[in-house]
Amino acid sequence: MRRPTRTRRLSIAALVCCALFVVAAGVGVRSFWKQDSWIYGTDKRVVGFGSGRGRIVGLYILAPADIKISHGHQSWDATSFEFPSPMLPVAVVKQTDHLLLVGDLIQRAVWVPLWFPLLLLLIAPARWLIARRANAPAFPVIADGRQE
Numbered sequence: 001m002r003r004p005t006r007t008r009r010l011s012i013a014a015l016v017c018c019a020l021f022v023v024a025a026g027v028g029v030r031s032f033w034k035q036d037s038w039i040y041g042t043d044k045r046v047v048g049f050g051s052g053r054g055r056i057v058g059l060y061i062l063a064p065a066d067i068k069i070s071h072g073h074q075s076w077d078a079t080s081f082e083f084p085s086p087m088l089p090v091a092v093v094k095q096t097d098h099l100l101l102v103g104d105l106i107q108r109a110v111w112v113p114l115w116f117p118l119l120l121l122l123i124a125p126a127r128w129l130i131a132r133r134a135n136a137p138a139f140p141v142i143a144d145g146r147q148e
Contacts, residue, residue: 006131014128021121027051028114036075046071056117058110064103089113 004010028051030036037050039059046061046069063069091111096104 004127004131006128006133010124010128010131013124017121017124021118021125024114024118024121028054028118031055031114034075034077036073038073039069039071041071051114054114055111056114057112060108062106064099064105089116 027036031051031054035050035052037048037057037059039046039048039061041047041061044063046059046063048059048061050057050059061069090113093107093109093111095107095109097107098104
């Protein structure tokens with residue numbers, strides 16, 4: 001089995017993954033103090049994502065037509081929000097709030113611990129470290145011309 005070579009594409013992917021790893025780790029450290037979320041969509045159906053307490057969350061909100069949900073970036077204290085069990089690696093939460101005179105506000109969320117995407121971001125740099133140089137000989141023991 002031959003080791004893969006270090007191509008330009010693999011080098012660029014490794015550098016981008018290293019940069020994303022640093023950014024995601026910074027967001028993860030910040031998420032223990034501040035919860036951030038970005039919410040986009042129409043007035044009735046809203047999709048968003050965020051981070052808080054070392055986890056990444058994906059949100060889907062189905063709201064009645066009379067409720068206005070603010071879009072864009074929101075940030076608040078991470079200790080003021082209730083999170084799923086820290087023992088479960090991935091949590092799927094569905095919450096329905098019955099609002100008088102308006103209807104039901106349905107919220108679905110998927111919580112994923114931050115260590116999982118960080119681990120995935122290390123695959124390309126690890127593959128780059130394992131790969132041999134592009135100009136390296138295929139069989140270095142045979143190609144070595146030195147006699148002992």
